[in-house]
Amino acid sequence: MTPNDLDLRWGLMVPELLVLLAGVLVLLVDTTVKAPDQDRRGIQTGISTLACLAAAGYTAVVLGSTSGTRTGFGELFVVDGLAVWFKSVVLLSAALASLMSERWLRNHRLTSGGFIALLLFSTAGMLYMVSAADLVMLFLGLEIMSIPLYVLAASERRNARAVEAGLKYLVLGSLATGFLLFGISLLYGFTGLMGQPSTCIADVVAAVLRSAPDVPALAVGGGILLFVGMVFKVGAVPFHMWTPDVYEGSPMSITAFMSVAVKATAFAAILRVFGGSGVLEALRLHDLLFALCALTMVVGNVAALAQSSVKRMLAWSSVAHAGYILLGVLAGTQDGLAAVLFYSLGYAAMNIAAFGVLVHLSEKGHEVERLDQLRGIATRVPLQAAILAVSMLSLMGMPPLVGFWGKLYIFRAVVFADFPGHIAIAVLGVLMSAVSAYYYLRVVVVSYMSDATAPAPAHRPSFGNGLATATAAALTVLIGLAPGAFLALARDSAESLRASSAAVAPAVDASTATAVAVSPQPPRR
Amino acid sequence: MVEQHNHYLPVLALVVAAFGVAAAMLGINALLGPKRRAADGPAVKLEPFECGSVPIQLDNRRRVSVKFYLVAILFVMFDLEVVLLYPWAVVYRDLGWFGFAELLAFMLSVVVGLAYAWRKGGLEWR
Numbered sequence: 001m002t003p004n005d006l007d008l009r010w011g012l013m014v015p016e017l018l019v020l021l022a023g024v025l026v027l028l029v030d031t032t033v034k035a036p037d038q039d040r041r042g043i044q045t046g047i048s049t050l051a052c053l054a055a056a057g058y059t060a061v062v063l064g065s066t067s068g069t070r071t072g073f074g075e076l077f078v079v080d081g082l083a084v085w086f087k088s089v090v091l092l093s094a095a096l097a098s099l100m101s102e103r104w105l106r107n108h109r110l111t112s113g114g115f116i117a118l119l120l121f122s123t124a125g126m127l128y129m130v131s132a133a134d135l136v137m138l139f140l141g142l143e144i145m146s147i148p149l150y151v152l153a154a155s156e157r158r159n160a161r162a163v164e165a166g167l168k169y170l171v172l173g174s175l176a177t178g179f180l181l182f183g184i185s186l187l188y189g190f191t192g193l194m195g196q197p198s199t200c201i202a203d204v205v206a207a208v209l210r211s212a213p214d215v216p217a218l219a220v221g222g223g224i225l226l227f228v229g230m231v232f233k234v235g236a237v238p239f240h241m242w243t244p245d246v247y248e249g250s251p252m253s254i255t256a257f258m259s260v261a262v263k264a265t266a267f268a269a270i271l272r273v274f275g276g277s278g279v280l281e282a283l284r285l286h287d288l289l290f291a292l293c294a295l296t297m298v299v300g301n302v303a304a305l306a307q308s309s310v311k312r313m314l315a316w317s318s319v320a321h322a323g324y325i326l327l328g329v330l331a332g333t334q335d336g337l338a339a340v341l342f343y344s345l346g347y348a349a350m351n352i353a354a355f356g357v358l359v360h361l362s363e364k365g366h367e368v369e370r371l372d373q374l375r376g377i378a379t380r381v382p383l384q385a386a387i388l389a390v391s392m393l394s395l396m397g398m399p400p401l402v403g404f405w406g407k408l409y410i411f412r413a414v415v416f417a418d419f420p421g422h423i424a425i426a427v428l429g430v431l432m433s434a435v436s437a438y439y440y441l442r443v444v445v446v447s448y449m450s451d452a453t454a455p456a457p458a459h460r461p462s463f464g465n466g467l468a469t470a471t472a473a474a475l476t477v478l479i480g481l482a483p484g485a486f487l488a489l490a491r492d493s494a495e496s497l498r499a500s501s502a503a504v505a506p507a508v509d510a511s512t513a514t515a516v517a518v519s520p521q522p523p524r525r
Numbered sequence: 526m527v528e529q530h531n532h533y534l535p536v537l538a539l540v541v542a543a544f545g546v547a548a549a550m551l552g553i554n555a556l557l558g559p560k561r562r563a564a565d566g567p568a569v570k571l572e573p574f575e576c577g578s579v580p581i582q583l584d585n586r587r588r589v590s591v592k593f594y595l596v597a598i599l600f601v602m603f604d605l606e607v608v609l610l611y612p613w614a615v616v617y618r619d620l621g622w623f624g625f626a627e628l629l630a631f632m633l634s635v636v637v638g639l640a641y642a643w644r645k646g647g648l649e650w651r
Contacts, residue, residue, distance in 0.1 A: 032644075
C-alpha cells in the first residue's frame with residue numbers, strides 16, 4: 001500500500017488537525033510558560049477558542065463552499081453537507097464552552113491545562129465521528145469523543161457528586177459502546193453474508209436496502225444494537241438514566257458542551273447511518289423509534305416538572321429536546337432531516353445561553369443550582385436575567401425565537417410525513433411542549449416576580465463567559481428573526497444525505513428484481 | 526452448505542464434551558454422594574468451599590499506593606508505542622519515507638505526552 005492508495009487529502013482534515021494541534025499546544029503552554037494561573041488560564045482558553053473558531057471558519061467557508069460529497073483517506077473520511085453543518089455546530093459550541101470554562105476554573109481554583117486540552121481532544125473526536133464514512137472510524141471517533149468527557153465530568157475531583165458523574169458516565173458509556181461494537185460486528189457479518197465483507201457505511205446501507213424487505217435477522221439485530229449505542233449518547237428514554245446525574249455533577253460549561261455537542265454528533269451519526277430513505281423501515285427500526293420518541297418526550301418533560309434544581313431541570317429538558325429532534329429522524333423526509341439540522345443549531349444557541357447565565361451567577365466554590373437561588377435576579381443582574389428569560393422562552397418555543405422555528409419545522413415535517421400514527425405523535429409532541437411551559441416559565445417567574453434574597457455576586461465578571469453568553473443569546477434571537485435563510489442552508493446540507501443514498505437506489509431496483517442474497521459482487525457505491 | 530457446516534463439527538464436539546464433563550461431575554456427585562441436610566450436618570457444610578486454605582482470613586485486601594498506578598499508566602503508553610513499532614519494522618522498506626514520516630509524527634505526539642507528564646512531576650516518586 002502506497003500513500004496514493006490511501007488518498008491522503010489533508011485539505012479535508014484541516015479542522016481536526018487544527019483542534020488537535022491546539023490541544024497539544026495547550027498542554028505545552030501548561031508546562032513551559034511561567035505565569036500566574038490566572039494568565040495561563042486566559043492564554044489557554046484563548047488558544048482553544050481561536051482554534052475552534054478558525055476550524056469552524058475553515059469548515060463553513062472552505063469546505064462548505066463546494067457542494068457534493070468528497071471522500072479521502074482510503075474511504076474512511078467523508079466531507080459533505082451533513083459533515084460541514086454538524087462540524088460547524090460542534091466547533092461553535094466548543095469555542096463557547098472554552099470561553100465559559102475560564103470562569104468555572106477560576107471559581108474552583110483549578111489549573112486549565114488538562115481541562116482545556118481534554119475539551120479540545122473530545123472536540124476532535126466529535127469531528128472525526130461526524131466525518132466517519134466507515135463504522136470502525138465512527139467507533140474510533142465516538143471513543144475519542146467520550147473518553148475525555150468521562151474525565152471532564154469528574155474534573156471537580158474533591159466533590160463526591162462530580163466523581164459519581166464521571167464514574168456513572170464511564171460505566172454506562174462503556175456499556176453503550178459495547179452495544180455499538182456488537183452491532184458493528186453483526187453488520188460486518190451481514191455484509192460478508194451478502195458477498196463482500198465491509199464496514200463502510202455506504203456498503204452496509206446498500207446491502208441492507210438490497211435485501212429489503214426481507215432483511216436477515218443478523219442485520220436487523222446489528223442495526224438495533226448500533227442504534228441503541230448512538231441513542232445512548234443522545235440521551236433518549238430508556239437510555240437516559242445517566243443524563244440527570246452526569247449533567248448535574250459535571251462543571252457547568254461541560255454540561256452545556258455535552259448537552260449540545262455530544263447530542264449534535266450523535267444525531268449526525270444517526271443520520272449518516274439511518275438517514276437514507278427506507279433504511280429505518282428495512283431494519284425494522286421505525287416502530288422502535290416511534291415508541292422511543294413518544295417515551296422520550298413524555299418522560300423528559302414530566303420529570304423536568306418535578307425538579308427543584310435548575311441544572312437538573314435543564315438535564316431533563318435536554319432529554320425532552322432529544323425526543324423532539326428524534327421526531328425529525330422518524331419523519332425521515334427531506335423536511336424532517338433539514339429540521340433535525342436546524343434544531344441542533346438552535347438548541348446549541350439557546351442552551352449555551354442558559355448555562356452561560358448560570359455560570360455568571362455562580363459564586364466561588366459552588367454553582368447556582370437551586371431554583372430559589374434565582375430569586376429576584378432581575379433587579380440584581382438585569383441583563384443576565386433578560387438573557388436567561390430569552391433562552392427559557394426559546395426552549396419553551398416562543399414564536400420569534402429560534403426554539404419556536406425548530407419545533408415548528410419538526411412538527412410540520414412529522415404531520416406531512418407518511419407513516420401510521422404520524423398525526424398522533426405530532427399532537428403528543430405539541431402537548432408535551434405545552435407541559436414544558438410550566439417549568440421553563442417558572443424560572444422566568446422566579447427571577448422577575450420575587451424579591452432578591454441573595455446579594456449580587458461579589459466577584460468581577462468574566463469577559464469570556466460574558467462573550468459566550470452574549471453570542472449564544474444573539475444567535476437565539478437572530479436565527480429566530482431570519483429562520484428561512486438558516487433552514488435553506490440546513491436543507492442544502494441535508495441534500496447530500498439523500499444524494500448519496502440515491503446513488504445506491506438504482507442498485508436496489510436491479511437486484512431486488514432478481515434473487516436477493518446471491519449476488520457475488522455487490523457494487524461499491 | 527453442508528460441507529461448510531462440517532468445519533464447525535469439532536466446535537460442536539467441544540461444546541458437547543464441555544457440557545458433558547460438567548454435567549457428569551455434578552450428576553455423579555448428586556447420585557453417589559451422601560445426602561445430609563445442612564441443619565443436621567456439621568457446620569463445615571455451610572462454609573464456602575475453598576481447596577487447601579481457610580476461606581476467611583483476617584484481611585485479604587491491602588491498599589496499594591496510587592503512585593504505582595501513575596507509573597503503570599506511563600508504562601502502558603510506551604508499551605503501546607512499541608507494539609505499533611513492530612508492524613512498521615516489518616514493512617518499513619515498502620512504506621519508505623512516507624511510513625517513516627508517519628511514525629515520526631506518531632512518536633512526536635507520544636513524546637509531547639511524556640514531556641507533559643515529566644514537567645507535571647509524573648515521573649517523581651512522591
